[in-house]
Amino acid sequence: MGFAEKSCVDFVTVLASKEPVPGGGGASALVGAVGTALGNMVGSLTVGKKKYADVEADIIRLKKDSDRIQADFIALIQRDAEVFAPLAKAYGLPKETEAEKAEKTRVMEAALKEACSVPVAIMKKCGEAIKVIEEFAAKGSKLALSDAGVGVLFCKAALSGASLNVFINTAAMTDRAYAEDINRQANALLNEYEPLADKIFKGVKDQLK
Amino acid sequence: MGFAEKSCVDFVTVLASKEPVPGGGGASALVGAVGTALGNMVGSLTVGKKKYADVEADIIRLKKDSDRIQADFIALIQRDAEVFAPLAKAYGLPKETEAEKAEKTRVMEAALKEACSVPVAIMKKCGEAIKVIEEFAAKGSKLALSDAGVGVLFCKAALSGASLNVFINTAAMTDRAYAEDINRQANALLNEYEPLADKIFKGVKDQLK
Numbered sequence: 001m002g003f004a005e006k007s008c009v010d011f012v013t014v015l016a017s018k019e020p021v022p023g024g025g026g027a028s029a030l031v032g033a034v035g036t037a038l039g040n041m042v043g044s045l046t047v048g049k050k051k052y053a054d055v056e057a058d059i060i061r062l063k064k065d066s067d068r069i070q071a072d073f074i075a076l077i078q079r080d081a082e083v084f085a086p087l088a089k090a091y092g093l094p095k096e097t098e099a100e101k102a103e104k105t106r107v108m109e110a111a112l113k114e115a116c117s118v119p120v121a122i123m124k125k126c127g128e129a130i131k132v133i134e135e136f137a138a139k140g141s142k143l144a145l146s147d148a149g150v151g152v153l154f155c156k157a158a159l160s161g162a163s164l165n166v167f168i169n170t171a172a173m174t175d176r177a178y179a180e181d182i183n184r185q186a187n188a189l190l191n192e193y194e195p196l197a198d199k200i201f202k203g204v205k206d207q208l209k
Numbered sequence: 210m211g212f213a214e215k216s217c218v219d220f221v222t223v224l225a226s227k228e229p230v231p232g233g234g235g236a237s238a239l240v241g242a243v244g245t246a247l248g249n250m251v252g253s254l255t256v257g258k259k260k261y262a263d264v265e266a267d268i269i270r271l272k273k274d275s276d277r278i279q280a281d282f283i284a285l286i287q288r289d290a291e292v293f294a295p296l297a298k299a300y301g302l303p304k305e306t307e308a309e310k311a312e313k314t315r316v317m318e319a320a321l322k323e324a325c326s327v328p329v330a331i332m333k334k335c336g337e338a339i340k341v342i343e344e345f346a347a348k349g350s351k352l353a354l355s356d357a358g359v360g361v362l363f364c365k366a367a368l369s370g371a372s373l374n375v376f377i378n379t380a381a382m383t384d385r386a387y388a389e390d391i392n393r394q395a396n397a398l399l400n401e402y403e404p405l406a407d408k409i410f411k412g413v414k415d416q417l418k
Contacts, residue, residue, distance in 0.1 A: 008220050009213045009283050012242045016249035016279060023250070024359040027243050031363055033221045034236050040225035041232070070225060074218050146377040150233040150370035154240055157366035160410075161359035167417050168355040201369075208376050 002078045004030070020088040021081035025119045028161035029080060032126050033073035035154030038147045039133035040066035042140035055139040062139075065132050072125055080118045087111040087169075105174060112169050116182055119165035123186060126159035127193045134200050142207070149204030156197035163190055211287040213239070229297040230290035234328045237370035238289060241335050242282035244363030247356045248342035249275035251349035264348040271348075274341050281334055289327040296320040296378075314383060321378050325391055328374035332395060335368035336402045343409050351416070358413030365406035372399055 003011060003022050011030070015022050022030075043063040046052045052059065090111040093104040130152060137148035166186040170179040212220060212231050220239070224231055231239075252272040255261045261268065299320040302313040339361060346357035375395040379388040 004218045005216045007214045007216055008239055008242075008286070011217050012246045012279055012283065015243065016246035016253060016275065018250070018253035018256075024247060024356045027247055027359060027363070030217055031240055031243060031366070033217070034224065034240060037221045037225035038233060038236055041227070044225060044227035047227075066225065070221055074221065077217070146373040147233045149373045150236060153366045153370050154236070157240070157362045161362050164355040164358045164414070164417065167414075171417060205373065205376075208373065208380060 003081055004074045004077045021084050022077065023080070023084060023165070024161060025080035025084070025122060025165040026077045028119065028158045028165065029073045029076040029122050029125075031154050031161065032122060032129060032158035033070050033077075035126075035151045035158060036066050036069045036073060036129040036132070038151030038154065039129065039136045040070065042133075042136040042144040042148045042151075045144040046136075046139075046141040049141060052139075052141060058135065058139055062132055062135055065128075069125060069129050069132065073122070073129075076118060076122050076125065080122070083111075083115045083118050087115045108172070109174055112173050113175075113178065116166055116169040116173075119162040119169075120182065120185060122162035123159050123166070123189045126155045126162065127189055129155045130159070130193050130197050130200070134196065137200055137204055145204055145207060149201055149208070152197050152200045152204070156194060156201075159189065159193055159197070212290055213283045213286045230293050231286065232289070232293060232374070233370060234289035234293070234331060234374040235286045237328065237367045237374065238282045238285040238331050238334075240363050240370065241331060241338060241367035242279050242286075244335075244360045244365075244367060245275050245278045245282060245338040245341070247360030247363065248338065248345045249279065251342075251345040251353040251357045251360075254353040255345075255348075255350040258350060261348075261350060267344065267348055271341055271344055274337075278334060278338050278341065282331070282338075285327060285331050285334065289331070292320075292324045292327050296324045317381070318383055321382050322384075322387065325375055325378040325382075328371040328378075329391065329394060331371040332368050332375070332398045335364045335371065336398055338364045339368070339402050339406050339409070343405065346409055346413055354413055354416060358410055358417070361406050361409045361413070365403060365410075368398065368402055368406070 043059045046059050090108045095101045095104045133152045173179040252268045255268045299317045304310045304313045342361045382388040
């Protein structure tokens with residue numbers, strides 16, 4: 001059974017344990033899914049309402065995008081666990097002899113690159129989700145506006161949470177050129193989407209007053 | 210079956226739907242539980258390690274606190290759904306005659322006050338969780354430090370998310386003295402714990418570099 005098929009209470013319980021997975025990456029993917037779903041809820045409460053008939057086609061498109069992004073996040077919860085397992089194993093390799101050290105470095109490096117790819121994918125997905133919620137907040141039912149605000153908060157937190165899981169892996173890489181390239185990608189995503197998320201949240205909060 | 214007993218994927222799916230519950234409050238409680246569990250994981254990876262023997266008693270205490278806070282958040286997911294149901298019903302009451310209008314106002318006001326109490330409780334719980342994670346980040350295993358960082362991000366997002374669910378309810382209240390008192394409580398919690406969460410996160414991020 002995949003982690004996303006666990007009950008919420010069981011997911012939280014295993015997350016709190018010393019089990020190596022799920023970890024911060026998988027938790028970020030779940031929070032991203034929850035945030036995306038809150039945007040999608042705005043859409044669900046807008047579709048079919050006469051008052052919003054002129055944006056109906058946009059809302060249906062955004063809901064389809066949200067369904068896809070949610071499914072991608074759910075898959076990333078499991079994917080993060082799958083790529084962490086070889087890394088956890090690599091950390092345990094012996095490093096007594098020079099040959100063992102070299103082998104451990106080689107295996108670790110490959111495992112780190114693989115383990116890094118998932119939080120990067122989660123970050124990109126959070127960016128997509130934030131753009132979708134921006135449009136939901138602008139066009140969707142004002143009765144559900146606070147849900148768009150909460151949704152964007154959660155996608156921003158998931159973006160930032162996934163970035164820590166990128167940085168902790170790149171910090172351990174010996175291939176510094178590769179590591180710096182990934183760091184640049186992660187920082188570019190933070191620089192693009194954190195201020196956008198803040199702007200969307202502020203817009204929602206101002207309208208609620 | 211309570212919402213926390215649903216699988217993560219089912220929770221996200223019903224959240225995205227037009228079903229009145231779960232909503233932003235319940236989603237905030239779930240994200241608070243996930244954040245708390247990430248702090249708790251730092252504790253789980255610290256307990257029993259020789260290197261951290263001198264903080265073992267603190268870590269065990271913090272883990273007990275985290276277990277309790279997680280359980281409280283899980284209960285609040287369900288509680289938020291329970292208090293929203295009467296409010297959703299109250300919104301649907303007729304207001305054709307003056308008598309109906311008065312009755313609707315009376316029922317709405319009681320339902321709003323009840324509905325508001327849960328996101329306020331979620332906010333207080335996020336504050337508790339943030340303080341616990343602060344201590345995990347300071348005393349726990351450095352190998353799991355990023356998890357404390359992600360945990361505090363999620364508890365901060367849950368705090369802020371719950372606050373929107375407070376403000377949307379207080380805005381609809383006719384008893385303005387009561388509403389302003391709740392708003393003051395919510396703002397005090399934001400003013401106390403958002404900067405603390407930011408400080409903890411910055412401390413973690415600086416150490417990961």
